[in-house]
Amino acid sequence: MMQTKLAIIGVGLIGGSLGLALKDALGEDIHITGLCRTETSMCAAMACGAVDFASSDLKEVVGEADIVYLSPPVLQIVPMVERILPYLKDGAILTDAGSTKGYIYEALHRILPPHVYYVPGHPMTGREKSGVEAATKDLFVGKAYVIIDDETVPQKVKERLMALLRHTRANFTTLDLAQHDRCAAVISHVPHLAAAALVTLLNRSGDDLDSCLKLIGGGFKDTTRIASSNADMWADICMTNGVPIADSLRELQAILGEVITAVECGDRQAVHDYFAASKERRDSILHDAEQKFDTN
Structure with missing residues (x-):
């Protein structure tokens, strides 16, 4: 089996958890590099096993990557892609963990060359804690993970990415850009x-x-x-x-x-109806959602 080379940009809670999940599932069949800003964060990312190699050097991190996972804050994603573009190899696949999709999609499609592919994603998971210290290999398990189904991306590219991401054991679903942003x-x-x-x-x-x-x-x-x-x-x-x-x-x-x-x-009936309707609807929504996703 050919070793997959993954670069994680932003080895924090989400990026770190992805690395831990994939190393746990694939072991030596995947080589993970991570972009970190400080020596302390590099050491933390490697010490916990989220990445095999960490650096602040863009070329070292993404130069050989088959897949690049972007998980910095949303407004840093596009500037980061602009910085790594010169080092991406032909056929590289970009995906992200951004909580908003329309903004990133429109900006990246203006700058990406034809030989680099972008598949928007959004794992609906997280914790109130941040940083790689809070990362866990089970963060994605059972959680909803949105993939934007972009017809401009070749099917084989989508399949290659999904073959990797499925090891997170998330529940994957597809939405269009506008629907995702409204629902999020x-x-x-x-x-x-x-x-x-x-x-x-x-x-x-x-x-x-x-x-x-x-x-x-x-x-x-x-x-x-x-x-x-x-x-x-x-x-x-x-x-x-x-x-x-x-x-x-x-x-x-x-x-x-x-x-x-x-x-x-002093309209008690109206207040009562407000609470009763919300309770009934919440109970039914969670029951329905739990048939598809882990909503905890």
Whole structure:
């Protein structure tokens, strides 16, 4: 079996977890190089086994790569591709873990030569912790992993990439670019913004802040857990998926407006119906989703 050569750009939580999963599954049948900025991060990436070799030298990392996995913050992906382009070999396959797809796709298709292929991807997984120290070989297992089905990419290229990514044991699905970005806004991006808003609400409680802190329990911790995620990553996501996020936030604002009106008017039935409908719908959504994906 010919050894696959994979380059990971950004050996953090996602990139590191990918490396761990593939080394666990393929062993010596895959050689993984990783691009790291500092000596400390290089040592950490190699010490945990996420990569076989780490460097800050672009040519050393991507020069022989069959597949390049891009997992830096979203706004760094296109500039990074511009930097590595001179070193990519003919037939190289690029894929990414970016949480927004339309922005990256349009930018890369303006700069990629015909002999380099881009297959957009988005693993719907993560943790509130970041860095390769938080990486785990099981991060992708059972989680939804979106692949954008681009008809301009040869089928054999897709098959080669998928033959590798399936070793993550994720559940793969396909969406078009616009649909992905709309759905990601509802399922992932707005919930992160809402969690951060709840923390901000607490922080603005003025003279009640100390008393509020004494009351914090599981409910607040559970609903705000994702507010501990990486700020740079989420700022980039908002900048590159602005319209779907803003549209969903306005819809959320309208829903909260309806609840405000019902609460102020003392309309218990309306408030009861709001909670009952959301409970019923959430239970049915999760039941249906769990038949296809691990949603934990």
